[in-house]
Amino acid sequence: MKRRITIAILITIIIAITMYCLPQERAERIMAFPKWKETYNLTKGVMESDAHNAYVEILLNKKAVDAYVEIKPVFPVGSEVFKPLYSDAEGKEFARLVIMVKMEEGYDSDNGDWWYGVYDESGTEMAYEGRIPECISCHAMAKETDYLFARSVMKKLNGIDTNEFFEYEPDDGEDY
């Protein structure tokens, strides 16, 4: 009898430990954005990028639209911003998809709690992700607008081509 109780207690402990560990494993799973093309297309067509040596579009999920258009200093948690890059001005040759997601406070407090990603066109195959130092160092120039270049992009969309940020060149010539 005693032995059965011991076994029962042991099983309970094992189940408890497993359940405690599971959500953490899930949190580490890589993000996927299979529906990024269905989000709001801000640029309504391809524009020349100031920074990424390419032609780009910018798409925003619902949470991000108002903050971007109104050039807000802080974006809501859960904001997702997509920038597909193309190597031609018509947007026919897809190069890659760069993504930013506003995470919960504490994810990366020194850098506005943004997650960065580089994906393929499907939005599911990840090449780089996380707190990518190269992305952060350049996006820090737009700290006042929560690390997004909303001000210069909105100006550009209104026909004012300031190119205010781009004397800056990535040192190693790598173009994200």
Ligand code: HEC
């Ligand atoms: C050399 C500077 C620079 C680097 C490095 C850089 N970006 Fe950007 N990024 C920009 C600029 C400038 C824009 C504004 C749109 C444009 O002109 O391309 C932008 C726009 C974006 C946008 C659209 C939202 C916005 O800010 O307006 C996303 C998403 C993005 N970048 C993701 C990334 C990711 C992910 C990386 C790293 C893999 C990265 N960027 C690296 C300069 C940079």
